[in-house]
Amino acid sequence: MNIVERSKIVLLEIGASPIMYLMLALSVVSVAIMVERSLFFFRVRENLQRLARDLALALDRGDVSSARQLVETSRSAESAIVAAGLSRIEHGAAAVEEAMSGASAVQRMRLERRLGFLGTLGNNAPFVGLLGTVIGIVQAFDHLQVAGAANGSGGAMNDVMGAIAEALVATAIGLVVAIPAVAAFNAFQRRIKGTLGNAEALRHIVLSYVKAVPRSSDRASAPEKSGEAENVVPFEQLRASAH
Numbered sequence: 708m709n710i711v712e713r714s715k716i717v718l719l720e721i722g723a724s725p726i727m728y729l730m731l732a733l734s735v736v737s738v739a740i741m742v743e744r745s746l747f748f749f750r751v752r753e754n755l756q757r758l759a760r761d762l763a764l765a766l767d768r769g770d771v772s773s774a775r776q777l778v779e780t781s782r783s784a785e786s787a788i789v790a791a792g793l794s795r796i797e798h799g800a801a802a803v804e805e806a807m808s809g810a811s812a813v814q815r816m817r818l819e820r821r822l823g824f825l826g827t828l829g830n831n832a833p834f835v836g837l838l839g840t841v842i843g844i845v846q847a848f849d850h851l852q853v854a855g856a857a858n859g860s861g862g863a864m865n866d867v868m869g870a871i872a873e874a875l876v877a878t879a880i881g882l883v884v885a886i887p888a889v890a891a892f893n894a895f896q897r898r899i900k901g902t903l904g905n906a907e908a909l910r911h912i913v914l915s916y917v918k919a920v921p922r923s924s925d926r927a928s929a930p931e932k933s934g935e936a937e938n939v940v941p942f943e944q945l946r947a948s949a950h
Contacts (some may be wrong), residue, residue, distance in 0.1 A: 718842050719849060723877045726839035730832065730877075734884040737828055740821045741891045748898055753783035755905045759912060762789065766916040771796055784814040785906040792913050800917045807910050811903065818899045822892060829889035836881015843874025 758777070765774035775793045778786035791810035795802040847870035 718845050721842060722846065723839040723843040723873045726835060726842065727877055727880050730835060730839075730880045730884050733828055733832065734880075737825060737884065737888045737891075740825055741887070744821065744891075744895055748895070751783045753781060753785050753905065755785065755908070758783075758785065759909060762909065763912055763916075766913070784818060784902050785909055787814055788906040789909050789913055792910065796917060800914060803917050804910075804914060807906075807913070811906060811910075814906070815899070815903065818902060822895055825888045825892040825895070829885050829892055832885035832888065833878075833881045836878050836884070839877025839881070840874040843870050843872075843877055846870035847874065 758781070761777055762774055765771070765777060771793060775790060778790040778793065781787075788807050788810040792803040792807035795806040847867050850864075850866035850870055
């Protein structure tokens with residue numbers, strides 16, 4: 708018995724039904740992930756315009772404590788990134804920038820949790836369904852061979868039609884599982900891209916204020932200019948308000 712005959716026997720013993728049951732199980736997991744991620748993104752949504760406005764007003768007053776309280780009471784990724792930067796404000800602009808960059812990487816992993824499964828399932832479900840189709844076609848040709856040996860008996864031809872139908876069902880199930888998974892994966896990725904874009908905007912707001920605050924040493928060495936930077940909060944006061 709050659710490799711082709713052995714492979715044919717294995718495929719006929721497996722059948723397409725186990726493949727379809729596997730796809731149905733994966734579809735249940737896929738739906739569960741879609742629901743969980745949808746609820747997660749709903750809970751961590753943020754009103755960016757209001758947050759940006761309130762954050763800018765607090766920093767403009769030099770009130771870092773209020774700014775930190777504003778972002779620490781929110782569960783959004785944007786607020787978590789800003790909070791990380793404000794927690795390092797006493798160490799200067801470079802430390803704030805690094806802290807927010809690190810927090811951004813952490814929040815990206817938090818946002819992308821379990822999405823790898825959806826992407827993998829969406830890309831591979833059609834191929835798994837195709838495997839079931841191939842097995843069904845092999846079964847159909849096997850039944851057709853039996854029908855030919857039996858001079859086209861009606862029972863054998865019914866088996867051929869049944870195997871072909873099973874093969875087509877396997878393809879359909881693969882597509883039904885893959886299409887929602889791909890659509891959800893792309894939608895979540897767009898949401899993540901928007902969230903990180905919002906965080907980047909807030910990051911620049913924080914850095915613009917931190918970098919604009921003069922230190923006492925800078926003010927001492929700089930020549931005095933009448934009416935210049937009278938409304939700028941000194942860096943030492945900004946540091947003190949963070950505690």
